Amino acid sequence: MLGQSLFLTIYILTIAFILGAIFGSFINCMAWRIANGESVTKGRSHCAVCGHPLGALDLVPIFSYIFLQGKCRYCGKKISPRYMIIELVMAVAFVAVVVRFDVTFEAMRYLVLICILMGLSLVDLDKYIIPDRFIIAGIVWWAVTLPLMEEPWQMQLKLGLIGAFAIAGGMLVLSLLFDKVMHKESLGGGDIKLFFMTGLYIGPWIGLFNLILACIAGIVFVIVLKQKKIPFGPAISLATFFSILFGCEVVNWYFTLL
Template identity: 50%
Template sequence: MLHQTTFLTIYILMITFILGCALGSFTDCLAGRMLNGTSVLKGRSHCDACGHVLGVLDLVPLFSRLCLRGRCRYCGAKIPAEAFWTELVSGIACCLIMYRYDVSVLALRGILLWMVLLCLTLTDLHAWIIPDRLQIAGILIFFGTALGLPEPGRQMLRGVLTGAGLAVSMLALSLLFDRLTGKESLGGGDVKLFFVTGLYMRSAWEVLFFLILSCVLGIAGSVIGRREKIPFGPAIAAACFCMLLYGDIWTQWYTGLF
């Protein structure tokens, strides 16, 4: 459907971008409320500085911040740029998913999983926390969308075995590393996240590429941030997203070399 005509492709991607930006705005709010311990379903968005409830025109993704020049309409306090970049990146990510999978169950799975990965990235960056609720959401998304795919039973079994094997392996390596160095390498949330992301890996090659990419991104984050210790969840999430988009393509390319 997406690639039938150029006009249709542009139209669907534009709608997807707008939706993705809105989902990014929601996810940013969700992450903040999770860290604050407030309900996601109760209470309206408000300015953190003056507490004024925000109106509809204050909550339009991307445009509100640009029109207000990054400041609250009511008190003039500066609004953190994180929300703007979260919305923009989310819009682009959703477009990449839609372009890769067209209008399909896999596209729905990808967008829902993206929201989970984005949210846990924000919570881990801000507070070194990966909430169990997000891990559970990732699991439910896998099983729920698997029902709409061919051979759901086989897909579920493969996912569970891959996720469990990956999590157990990383836990064992982490415990060994901790014992040898006397330092903590992986947190409990990271190990759980390996299980969740492992559900979505489609082959042993994808698992290998996923682990390599996770480590590379983690090291890059440490170097760029000039910090000895950084949260590993964002690197795992980013690697999972890359594998979601291109894992099978990379696998076919690599195995085709032999």
């Protein structure tokens, strides 16, 4: 984006920020409905406490929460700050992806992937489960966007499948061995499926870097949250986000040391 005028750059990044906040709001709503057994496609958005349908002024990403001082307009109960936080996080994530990949099909591919990762992470945080619909959506989106990338789709297909099966397969074998020795579940099936799906996008070498990052993120979550058990999906998703942005440079730097 350095070759563009300053005004155009600011304009594009502003649009990316707004779109990120909007999608963050939608994903928050969708994830809450999935976690609570509600239909994603039917019914208006409503207060999680009193159930009152929300109006247009209640649904402006970020600003509605600020202006309403974190309370429902109708019942006065406090609204979880998670809504505004996710909207801000998604807004910043969209900007970061556009800065990294410019306005390209590659950026579009990763923006949709980030939305999928955020959705499954929120459900995993609430219910300790990663619904298959997110994994399927990620796989289908990867396949659909193969012809749109600069790299030949045959090479993408080859590296993607190698990365997916190598990382997910390796984690499956290790988890089964650990389960047998420790007599308890070490890694959920949803986490392994998530490693498979993300491996399609980033291939084997960045996939290995992603695995290391995910383990580090998981340890940090355990320390910060002070819980013996945490959902691993958010850690994998966070690691994947950073792997998308910086994984290629880190892997190339590592190979220069060999």
